[in-house]
Amino acid sequence: MKAIISVIGVDQIGIIAEVSTLLAEEKVNILDISQTILDDYFTMTMLVELDSLEIPLEELKKKLKQKGEKLGVSIKLQHEDIFRSMHRI
Incomplete structure (x- = not known):
């Protein structure tokens, strides 16, 4: 199963490292970024x-939300199928 994770917020050092570390700990494979x-x-x-x-x-969604709150950014996870249907023209 694939999903889309979006991260939005004010730039600061360590956002990519923090999010990717959490994903690695939970055995989530990053296919593209x-x-x-x-x-x-x-x-x-x-x-x-x-x-x-x-x-x-x-x-996992809860952990990502908590990580976002710690970093001061918004982190959302959506199943790939839902993401595709929401962004279809």
Whole structure:
């Protein structure tokens, strides 16, 4: 199963490291990553694979939300199918 993780907030050192470390700890594989900084705003989108995830998906979402709160950014995880249907033209 694949999912999209989006991270948005004011840029600071360590955002990518913190998020990718959490994902590695939970056995989430990062397949692709795109990040950019517009003025002081950091945006990152990750395509991840959840096949080896050993905790419930809702628990991963909770951990990502908590990490975002710690970093002062918004982190959201959406199943790939939901993301595709929401962004279809």
